Amino acid sequence: MTDGQDVRDNTITADVALAGGGLANGLIAWRLAQVRPDLKILIVEAGQTLGGNHTWSFHETDVTPDQHDWMAPFIVHRWNNQQVSFPERQRRLETGYRSITSERFDEVLRSAPNISVITGTPVDWLSNDVIGLTDERRIEAPLVIDGRGYYPSPHLQLGWQKFLGQHVRLEKPHGLDAPVIMDADIPQEGGYRFIYLLPFTDTEVLIEDTYYADDDALDTDALRRRIATYAQNRGWQIAEVIREEDGILPITLGGDIEAYWRDYVEAPPSGLRAALFHPVTGYSLPDAVRVADLIAAQPSLRSNDIVDAMRSYAIESWHSQRFYRLLNRMLFWAAKPTERYKVLQRFYGLSPRLIERFYAGQNTLGDKIRILAGKPPVPIHRALPCLAGRHPDGISPVTERA
Ligand SMILES: Cc1cc2nc3c(=O)[nH]c(=O)nc-3n(C[C@H](O)[C@H](O)[C@H](O)COP(=O)(O)OP(=O)(O)OC[C@H]3O[C@@H](n4cnc5c(N)ncnc54)[C@H](O)[C@@H]3O)c2cc1C
Incomplete structure (x- = not known):
């Protein structure tokens, strides 16, 4: 689908072409579309929908009130409190928590009049001003941003936060009134282990089994069994598994960010590809929001200028972390x-x-x-x-x- 784009001889032109329709590029597209409605923005995504299969959450205090305002259409769940549980500590915190689902993400981005979307078509190659698609089409734009996800590099030393989550419907109400960010009062196997709970309705809850581990292997069957045991121990009977998501997120132990950026020269990167994530949680939403604002505020929307702004932001943020x-x-x-x-x-x-x-x-x-x-x-x-x-x-x- 290329509504609103100029198409000639297999070449599509746009003002901003975003390779990868995940969290970082989606937020950049959305923010640019609001601040610069004159721009033609095009997102190219390999998958059939934007945003993959995620529930992205964040703490209310991760972003500013202005950022809450512009992100509001994406928010599906809101809570005013959160809790944690450890063998020797239980605590409730009055910090709000918010969640975005991939479904809403896709829906909102497709509703923006100046954002066009091509899905189901992988990017084959890209440069500062062209994206080549696997179906031979080319997209030309003065600004190309590469948000195709995590980019492995010898310049980052990593541990892993890995998890499997099941959105389940229970036979009876679960009794939770706030997300449980960490329930670590469970057997500690395979590294620091905790269960993360997001109560979506009285009977629907996301149960995520999470590990801070040295390796990035994910035994999904074992995690499914442990989720079932956890639910059983809480007296919850699972009526239906509505959906599942899993992830293996990088956690940084050390590295050389300048060398990382020197190696990466194709086009300005965003999100995980720009090594922009919280070093301890592996979460990237707060940075993705800040970068969307940063790009939207640039006087020149050309790749060479944006790569400079992004590099400075990423290197400064690395040092501050x-x-x-x-x-x-x-x-x-x-x-x-x-x-x-x-x-x-x-x-x-x-x-x-x-x-x-x-x-x-x-x-x-x-x-x-x-x-x-x-x-x-x-x-x-x-x-x-x-x-x-x-x-x-x-x-x-x-x-x-x-
Ligand atoms: C299941 C899961 C849950 C998470 N939950 C949270 C959370 O609650 N809060 C938080 O802050 N972080 C969370 N994270 C971590 C992080 O925020 C996400 O991984 C986030 O999606 C990273 O954003 P990104 O834009 O860098 O990459 P992605 O969102 O992964 O986007 C990359 C996109 O590029 C596409 N792509 C890849 N190759 C190509 C190609 N060749 N051509 C076209 N498209 C391509 C992919 O299909 C994908 O859609 C979660 C991660 C996972 C995996």
Whole structure:
């Protein structure tokens, strides 16, 4: 479908061509469409719909009030509170939580008059001003953005957050009145393990079994069995599994962001492809929202100018996140897999505002001191090398650049 585009000799022209119709590019398209209604924006997506198969959630305090306003059409679920549960800590926080579904994402983007969408057609190759499709069509645009998802690189040292979630309908009401961001009061297997719960209606809930693990293998059958056991232990009888989603998200332990960007030269990247995600949670929505605003505010919408703006944003954000990579090293390297939960259990004893700033990736120096103060929840002889950027067992040296 190419409504609103100029098509000649298999060549389509647009003002902005977005390769990949996932979260980052979709939000860029939406924000540009609002701020610059004169532009012809084209999204090309390999899948049949935009946004794949996700429930994207975020904390109310991850984005500004203005950003809430422009994102409002995408929001499907809203809660005013959230809770966490650990073996030695239960806590309820008065921080709102929001969710977007892929279905709504697709629907909203397709409703914008100046956004055109081509789905079911993979991008074969791209450059700063052309996208070549596998069906031989070409798209020419002064601004091309590559949002085709995670790009593996030797310049990033990673751990993994992997999960499988089932949106289920229960026989009877579940009794939850707020999302459970982490229920880690469960057997700790395969790394830091917790269940994440989003109560959509009285009887419908997303149950997600999540692991902070050293490897990226996902045993989906084992996770389905564990979700069934978890539901049973809570006295929930599953009547129907409505849908399923899974993910393996990168968590950064160290790396060299300048080298990462030097390697990536085809066109300005966005989202995971630009290494723009929260180092500890692997979540990318807050950055995707900020980048959409950043691009929409640029005076020149040409690839060469946007790549400069994106590179500066990504490198600055990487450096400001150094502390989070240190926390990850403590989590992955200092703590035994079965004891990793203690790092988060202790963290959740801190002030609600500090926790909110943590998820937004905006902790202050004072917050960082508070997070590290006191007796560490991991053995001190293993924590100290992590602070200095060394693995306690002398492996995996970190390549952090100052
Ligand atoms: C199941 C799941 C749930 C998640 N939940 C959250 C959450 O709650 N909150 C949060 O902040 N983060 C969440 N994340 C993490 C992260 O925000 C998402 O992975 C997010 O979708 C990344 O955005 P992106 O735009 O970089 O990539 P994607 O959204 O993955 O978009 C990339 C798109 O490019 C398309 N593509 C790839 N190759 C081609 C090609 N050759 N041609 C055309 N199109 C192509 C893909 O089909 C895809 O649609 C979740 C991740 C997963 C997997």
